[in-house]
Each structure stands twice: as structure tokens, then as C-alpha cells.
Amino acid sequence: MTATWKQRLIEVEVGAVAHGGHCVARHEGRVVFVRHALPGERVVVRITEDTGGSFCRGDAVEVLEPSPDRVEPPCPFAGPGLCGGCDWQHASWQYQRELKAAVVSEQLHRLARLDWEVIVEDLPGGPEDWRTRMRMAVGPGGRAGFRAHRSHDVVPVDRCVIAAPGALDGVVDRTWPPKSELVVTRDAGGQVHLTEIGPPVVRRGRPVPGPSRLREGSGTATELAAGRAWNLRADGFWQVHPAAADTFAQVVRDWADCQPGESAWDLYGGVGLFAAVLAEQVGETGSVRVVESSARAVEDGRLNLSDKPQVSWYAGRTEAVLESPDFTDRPPDVVVLDPPRKGAGKVVVTAIARSRPARVVYVACDPAALARDIAAFAQHGYELAQLRAFDAFPMTHHVECVALLRPAR
Known part of the structure; x- marks a missing residue:
């Protein structure tokens, strides 16, 4: 050694x-x-x-x-040993997108055996002032900040160049209980919602997050996307870039291309952003089945899409729901999935392929997981037809991709 x-x-x-x-x-x-x-x-x-x-x-x-x-990093907290949130502040914005495109291409080549030219598209607004959702940690001195790369150490900050304007007002200029965490959300209306999560407590020999309390805002964020207003818990999942949700919904609309009366599945559906798009396409004679593991997201989704009776909700892990005869009794014409960073995995891919949809629209936040799942789909006779990549996380290494898969000819 x-x-x-x-x-x-x-x-x-x-x-x-x-x-x-x-x-x-x-x-x-x-x-x-x-x-x-x-x-x-x-x-x-x-x-x-x-x-x-x-x-x-x-x-x-x-x-x-x-x-x-x-280039010179615009943030004084970016650099060796400092905040671990931004990976590419030392690269020009155009070059950041070129680096991300190279990573997506390399992952597709290495893991899916595909040679695919990738262009990472920018979203409106530039590389700064975009992040609307942040989770911050509080260091020993009571100041809020972000963790260093691959570390539990907290780097206190007095500003963040990628945070949406006003999001950190009243957060970084005061003290908090050490070891607590803060969830900050600035919604589409400019309202800031701040939740404080207390220091961990030990239960049954394991540390768990302490009690949380709302410190600012109503706790219900209002977002705008896909031609609708969405009300959801401020600490629930929503795209962090203000232009991302609407952009991805439009790509799903174009590639799903459902016809009236058809059936669609929306897996890992969150509060129903893509389900809303699919519901418009299939109409009242069609059906959209949403699977989501978060019971709170399902509750919010049902309220937001109460005007869409063709949408039905299934709370539970996607792997388990896809094994239920009550769910698979009507095969889908189209499947949309937006899995977590680890990807869908072979069990979910196999279940989707077994249902033989004409189109699969895959929204991915991790290029390696996407490439692995594309390779798994290929084993079941599906091929990558189109791919778009978006710089939904400027200054960081993260990149969002949307892929269209179809049965191989």
C-alpha cells in the first residue's frame, strides 16, 4: 500500500x-x-x-x-478549503457549460456505449442570483454558512453570489443555535420562507434532526410553471432555478406528445408538475397516474391538480407501486420519470420496459445515473432518440438532462 x-x-x-x-x-x-x-x-x-x-x-x-x-471567482468564499457549493467559479460561464457537456458525453460513452454530441443550454438570468432554495448549516460560533467540500465543517458566509436576491436577508447577519440547520426558500412571488431545524438529538443511540419551526413566511411557497400557480410546502421539492421548472415542463410537453384518450405514467412525480402537462394532453378521456414516495408532496399535488380528474395519485416507492396489479392494469402509452440523483435503477427500468410504452421521457439530475439507466433500457430494446442538457445549476458541476427513449427500430 x-x-x-x-x-x-x-x-x-x-x-x-x-x-x-x-x-x-x-x-x-x-x-x-x-x-x-x-x-x-x-x-x-x-x-x-x-x-x-x-x-x-x-x-x-x-x-x-x-x-x-x-477567471477570478466572484465569491470570496470560493476556493480551496472554503465553501463546497460552487465547483466552477474559476471558469468562465461558457467554459463551465463546455465542461459539463464533456462530462455528459463521457458518461454516455463509458456507461452506455454511446457517442453523443452534447450541448449544455443556458437558462435565462445568467450565472449569479438564481438559487431559490438553500439548506444552510450553523457553525460553532452561531453563524450560518455552507459546508466545505466532503466535510462537516461549516464555512460562515455573509453573502452568496448564486442566491436569489433577498433570500439570505436576515439569515447571514444574525446568530443561530450551533449545529442547527436552516431551510431557506424564496418563491416566485419573492416571499422568503425560513425554517430553523434544531440541533440533532440522540434517540435510541442515533442522532436525528431536532424539532423545526417556521421563522419567516407562511411555510407555503407559491411557484409558477406550466401555465399554473403551484402552492406547496416551502421545504418541499421544487426546482431551484427559477426558469427550470417551466423549461423542463415544455420539453416534457414536446416529447411526451400524448394524444387525447391515452394513458401516461408520471414516476417520482413530486407535486405533479409533469402530470399537469400530461393531463392537458390526454384530456378527460385519458389517464395520468402519478407515483410519489413523499406523502406531503402527494397531498400538495392532489390540491394543486384537483381540477384534473384524469390524474390519480399513488403514494409509495416507485419500485413497489410498479409491482402492483392495480397500477399496471392499464399499460401506458408514455412514461415520464424524474428520479433522484441515484437514478431509477434496473428494477424500475425493467418494469417500465415491460409495459412497452411508445415513449419514455427521462428527466435526470445526474449524468452517470442517466447513462446507467439508458444502458439498462437498451437491454430491453429501447434506444436514446433525443437528449437536451441544461445549465440549471450555474457555477456548480451539476447539470440537468432530459432524454427521450423509444423502442429500437
Whole structure:
């Protein structure tokens, strides 16, 4: 086993970008995953993690030969050892999208054996002032901030360049109970909702979050997308970029292309954003079945889509619901799914493919999970027909993709 390199300084030439907000370098026969660097640069890296195996992790602490695409980070809390939220502030916005496109292409090639040209499209508003939902941690001194990369350490902040304007007013300029957490939401109407979650308590030998209380706002956020107003719990799931929900709903509308009277499934459906689009297309003679594991989201969804009797709700894990005869008695013409970061997985993919929909519209927040699931669909006779990628998380390594799959010809 190689002796640990932790805290060692090494000089490397940076190679290709990799999934996760870092680039790949090599030194003395080992792989080094380098943050705060760009492809083609020569940098000095401080090793931050090393378990003695074939790879280690580090931060670029000095740039000897910079990339022409390097810029000065606009946030003073972005950099080695600081806030772990933004991976690419040191890259121009255009180059950030090029890096993300390269990652999506590489994942499709490596995991799905597809050579696919990817263009990451920007959303309106620019790379700053977009994040409408944030979870913050409180450090020992009582100040709110964000955790460092791969760490529980809290980096206190007095501002955030990607936060929506006004979202952190009254949050970063006061003290809070140490070890508590804060959930901040600024909705489409500009209302800020702030929930404080108390420090963890030990129950049955395990730490669990303490009690929560609403500190500001009504606790019910109002959002606008797909031609509708949505009322949902402020700490519930909704896209964090103000233009994302409407953009993805439009792509689902175009690619689902349901006809009146048809049947559609909306898996991992949240509060029903895509179900609303599908319901408009299938009409009152069709059916839309929504599966969502969060009972609170199902409750909000039922209220928001109470005017759509063709929408029915199933609360539970997608894997379990898809095994229910009561759910699968009517095969779908179209399936839309928006799984969590880990992806749908083989069990869900197999169940979808078994129902033989004419089209599958897959909304993905992780390119590796998407590529794995595309490969699983291919084993059941489905092929990737179209793909769009969006920079719904500027300054970070995250990228949102929407894929259309069809039975292979």
C-alpha cells in the first residue's frame, strides 16, 4: 500500500474534466482528482484525502500555467478549503457549460456505449442570483454558512453570489443555535420562507434532526410553471432555478406528445408538475397516474391538480407501486420519470420496459445515473432518440438532462 500523501504538495499537469467538479491528473503512477483547476493547467496541488490506494484527492493551491478560460471567482468564499457549493467559479460561464457537456458525453460513452454530441443550454438570468432554495448549516460560533467540500465543517458566509436576491436577508447577519440547520426558500412571488431545524438529538443511540419551526413566511411557497400557480410546502421539492421548472415542463410537453384518450405514467412525480402537462394532453378521456414516495408532496399535488380528474395519485416507492396489479392494469402509452440523483435503477427500468410504452421521457439530475439507466433500457430494446442538457445549476458541476427513449427500430 502506498504511503499517504495527505497534505503533501505536488506539481501536476491537469488532464480532462471528470464527473463531480474536479479534473484528473497523474503523479508518480497515481490518479489525482483535483478541484479548483481546469484542463491543461499546470498547478500545485495540496493533497486533502488519501486512503493509500490508486487515487487521492487534492486542491489546486497555486496556478503556475493558467487556462485561457480561467477567471477570478466572484465569491470570496470560493476556493480551496472554503465553501463546497460552487465547483466552477474559476471558469468562465461558457467554459463551465463546455465542461459539463464533456462530462455528459463521457458518461454516455463509458456507461452506455454511446457517442453523443452534447450541448449544455443556458437558462435565462445568467450565472449569479438564481438559487431559490438553500439548506444552510450553523457553525460553532452561531453563524450560518455552507459546508466545505466532503466535510462537516461549516464555512460562515455573509453573502452568496448564486442566491436569489433577498433570500439570505436576515439569515447571514444574525446568530443561530450551533449545529442547527436552516431551510431557506424564496418563491416566485419573492416571499422568503425560513425554517430553523434544531440541533440533532440522540434517540435510541442515533442522532436525528431536532424539532423545526417556521421563522419567516407562511411555510407555503407559491411557484409558477406550466401555465399554473403551484402552492406547496416551502421545504418541499421544487426546482431551484427559477426558469427550470417551466423549461423542463415544455420539453416534457414536446416529447411526451400524448394524444387525447391515452394513458401516461408520471414516476417520482413530486407535486405533479409533469402530470399537469400530461393531463392537458390526454384530456378527460385519458389517464395520468402519478407515483410519489413523499406523502406531503402527494397531498400538495392532489390540491394543486384537483381540477384534473384524469390524474390519480399513488403514494409509495416507485419500485413497489410498479409491482402492483392495480397500477399496471392499464399499460401506458408514455412514461415520464424524474428520479433522484441515484437514478431509477434496473428494477424500475425493467418494469417500465415491460409495459412497452411508445415513449419514455427521462428527466435526470445526474449524468452517470442517466447513462446507467439508458444502458439498462437498451437491454430491453429501447434506444436514446433525443437528449437536451441544461445549465440549471450555474457555477456548480451539476447539470440537468432530459432524454427521450423509444423502442429500437
